[in-house]
Amino acid sequence: METKLITCPNAEQTIVGYIDGNLSTDDRISFERHMASCQVCRTIERELRMTQTLLRTLPSVEPRQDFEARLAARIADVKLKPSPWWMRVWLPSYVKPARRRHVAIPVVAVASVVASLGFVYVSRVPTVKTGAVQTAAASDETAVLSELANQHHAASATQSLGDTSGVVVVASDMATGGSW
Amino acid sequence: MHQDAELIARCQRADASAFDAIVARYKTKIYHYLYRMTGNAEDADDLTQEVFIRMYTNIGKFRAEASLSTWLFRIAGNLAVDRFRRTKNSRRLVTSLDAPIQVGEEEASRDVPDMSMAPEVLVGRRELADHIESALAKLPAKLRSAVILFDVEGMSYDEIAGVEGIPLGTVKSRIFNARVALRDSLRPYLETE
Structure with a gap:
């Protein structure tokens, strides 16, 4: 029998929480009251709980013994x-x-x-x-x-040889910081 | 958790023994998760190694905003999804429950489960595990990851929300939808009442 989920709004999270034990006491009691009168939710709850049980039967697996050695390499x-x-x-x-x-x-x-x-x-x-x-x-x-x-x-x-008067003019230029 | 923080701090100071301790603590959990995600030992082994290499090369960037476990499982989940995208080898992941099993060079039909047997009685049977693994492989990666983390790895809703980076309500919806799809695939084992 295929169960229909649309008959119970917000059923998803409530059913998951109920199966996983994550509902508050009030919510749990409320949902149990609802299930008492709702065949659909009761069936879904039972089937999903059994599905969870099956999943938990999966055997544990281990990595190979030389895992660390290969990782180090x-x-x-x-x-x-x-x-x-x-x-x-x-x-x-x-x-x-x-x-x-x-x-x-x-x-x-x-x-x-x-x-x-x-x-x-x-x-x-x-x-x-x-x-x-x-x-x-x-x-x-x-x-x-x-x-x-x-x-x-x-x-x-205009000057004779040895007359330094012209040189004085030039020297004064030097004293002012010219480019000489 | 406290020990993890201490190991990470030592890793960040280049203490090799702390890295070894983290590998020893988490390798089986990560391998187990990746084995259920990929459906085969070879990919699970390769990806588990890759998770610890990523951790090694990025340990300096790790901040205590998330737990080490959340960080490692998040890396593992991302690597698994990347691998699916790259290989697109759905043939290896999905096997019809009606398909014959290869036994040597011959084919054999799968055993029809004895409907009078309760699930508890079937525990430990390889055949049942094969059916469950095939059913898991048919799920979209997001649903598969959520249901494996909760029902197989035993994580809480909050931890899964951290690993997947999704709100709590989305975690519950994914777990519900995954279980509904698995129920439909595994119905022969459920109709015992």
């Missing part, structure tokens, strides 16, 4: 086998070990591209800027030197 193997460098990149803990390979490859690839672009940016932009500054500084320096040379030639042309 497998653990030693795990210890000896380092993961490749690209697998050791930081990944969030929710990335399961089995999926790390699938996540690590794109992470390393993207990181490589970003690093390459960054290197190009860093190595190119500052070089242009520095060169311009250096060129400008060099131009200024050349102009100053040229001006001083002209002054020197102009002064020398």
Whole structure:
């Protein structure tokens, strides 16, 4: 006879709790009263209890005697086998070990591209800027030197050998912290 | 429980003897559960080893939010489900109760149970165990796990809720539905009254 469960709302958890001895005293008494007048629940309760009894007859099983020795060998193997460098990149803990390979490859690839672009940016932009500054500084320096040379030639042309008055002008420039 | 916490703390300090003690304490329980989940000794053995390897490699991350037992059974359950998905070898797991048994090179029909015998009398008979295992193998993994943890491993509803990560009401529903399905598969052994 196939029993129908739909006749007793909430019967599932009550019957399971009753069979397993997990109902409160009040609930147990209430369910026993219900069963006294309900053939369906009585049949279900009896059959499920017998099913549980059958399940508990399953024999116990034991792992093989050499379980620990084989486990030790497998653990030693795990210890000896380092993961490749690209697998050791930081990944969030929710990335399961089995999926790390699938996540690590794109992470390393993207990181490589970003690093390459960054290197190009860093190595190119500052070089242009520095060169311009250096060129400008060099131009200024050349102009100053040229001006001083002209002054020197102009002064020398009107002075006799050994006259140091022109040199005094230059020395005073040095004292002000010029680029000499 | 207290001993487990102490063993875990020692494991986290790389004490190998503590790891051995945990293996000694839990290997039979985990193997037994996985044997009932997978239906064969080879897979159960392999997965039980895998459970302890996972424990070994992740012991540093273990926090006392769950008990060691809950953690190990959760790993075992996940591994069993992964194995089912990967192999999809339902032929090995599900055997019709009406299918003949292979005896050497010949086939024999399964014995029809003596209806006058009460279940208690059948205890210990390999044939009955085969029928029960076949009936278990027909269950969806979630129902199978719940009923094995309660009726075979003797866990409480609360512990099962922790292992499966489900509410208490869902645990009871799964146990009920599993028993109903098992009852239907094992009906010849039940109709004794």
